[in-house]
Amino acid sequence: MSIGALFRIAWDALARNAGRSLLTMLGIIIGVAAVITALAIGAGVRAAVAAQLQGLGSNLVIVVPGSTTTGGVALGAGARESLKLDDATAIAHLIPGVAGVSPQSGTSAQVVAGNANWATSVSGVSSDWPRVQNWTLAQGRFFTPDEQRDAGKVAVLGSTVAANLFPSGNAIGAVIVAKRVPFTVIGVLKAKGQSGFGRDQDDQVVIPITSLQTRITGNNWLNSIVISATSTDIVDSVVAATTRLLRLRHHLTPNQPDDFSVRNISNVQQAFTQTSQIMSLLLASIATISLIVGGIGIMNIMLVSVTERTREIGIRLAVGAHARHILTQFLIEALTLSCIGGVIGIALGVVASLLASSVGGWNILVAPSAVLLSFCFSALVGIIFGYYPARRAALLDPIDALRHE
């Protein structure tokens, strides 16, 4: 008996009870749709974050105030004041293999230009910042080391800020006021877009760190120091040297913990990869459970179907069907059920993902491998859970089956 004929028989049998077949498939449909959607959103976010981390460069080292055990443990008083501008200067001068150092601090401010104003963040950075953080300018120039030393009243605008304060586009040379301090706009940054975490990186005003500290905040704390190493290979030694130097500068005794933490981007990437792997594992286990539940539904309805069609099985056996013909027939029926469920689930999942992306504004990525995997998995579920009912059908005795009412 040809496979085509078997699929036709299976299709006829399922179409006869269309409503029941659909309800049976529902478990698989929902399971597969959930997997596809979750994987699509997960992969989208992962791709966006990975792209951003890639953009940061793997030669970066980030120093932030506070201990490394910030998660859960209360920070000591003044922990966020532990990094100073002098620390950044010392790192730049004393540690070998450092290509650039960008101390950073910031505040939020209402920035005014003429009769336009815009709430944004004002970041104080060093003149190394564009090189270290991989920024380029769309117009004008960045501030110089001299302007940094003199705490110059110069500002470089992110593209979002520029577009909002100067819709006509002629920002260079204009004066903006932040916290009552006037700054001359000397440049506009090229747009970078959203970060993987949903923050608009172009919504900021960049001024010399010295200007921020002396003219706006009045303190000398830093939020972070970003260091770029001359190559990826020496990142570890830069991390070690920075740690030693800062402990020395902060007068920490050997039994005191660090009051700062030093990380490199590859640590962050590793941590992120680990997190996303755990997330994938969690997703996979939920998907497995829902598909198993769907499979049990299929097994249940196939058992009902075998009982209902005992006489049909008897007729087929009487006219010469072998046990394996009956086994194959019912297996293919279960397979058809689960595969159609899988295909509907995939379609539904793709639609849900697109909806999530257009309504929720999330990045999505429907990977062909995820689609293929879902389909294969639902087929597998059909075979595994269809086997027991099909075997029961195949082992029926022709006489008993024919007598069945």
Place this chain on the structure above:
Amino acid sequence: MVAKPLGQKGSLADASGPIIQTHNLTKIYHTGSEELVAVNNISLTVGRGEFVALMGPSGSGKSTFMNMMGCLDRPTSGSYLLDGRDVSRLTKDELADVRNKFIGFVFQGFNLLSRTTAQENVELPLLYAAIGAEERTRRAHAALSAVGLADRAHHRPNELSGGQQQRVAIARALVNDPLLILADEPTGNLDSRSSSDIMSLFTQLNAQRGITIVVVTHDPGVAATARRVVSFHDGSIVEDSPHSSPVHSGAAP
């Protein structure tokens, strides 16, 4: 044991060899500690082209005997030669092949697949004989024509009368050109007029094609159509009487 290969079906060249030859055929059912002897040491020979009626009350063993003759069941002991070949020890799948190639069944309840056309019902045995679609269509059409239902090929069982459904079942039994047709109460669900139609169809197939026919029945009128009546009681044959005409008369076309 294989005296001669099965396969010269319908051939009357070797009219001497019997189609059915049982020797001390016995079937015992075990229910708990009880033993029920359904068929007790039956030795029966049915020649090629015979038309035999099996009669007897319910529980007399005639249906069990019929199931063994139809290769639907295996005997507890004894032997059964179908067209000279011992089929009493074959595996389930081998029995299925024997049923498929050499035996046609007609049941009291018709046993057609519902929601499946007459044509497809008739094609069913050919499907399991792995015969190609074109050949299946051709042979099913020929079988339906032989029972006078060529114009009903695309009707489903629920669109046909009882007599027509039974004729579709006979077409299905015929489609593999069998040596033997076994009919179990074929007229049990039919009115008297359809009954006589069905019985005359059997008579015609027996006479014109030389197909050996064995009918199980309660109805003496139906049994009268046959040329030989075998009566069962308590698992044994109590009477074996040929009707008026000789066994092979009418077997030749």
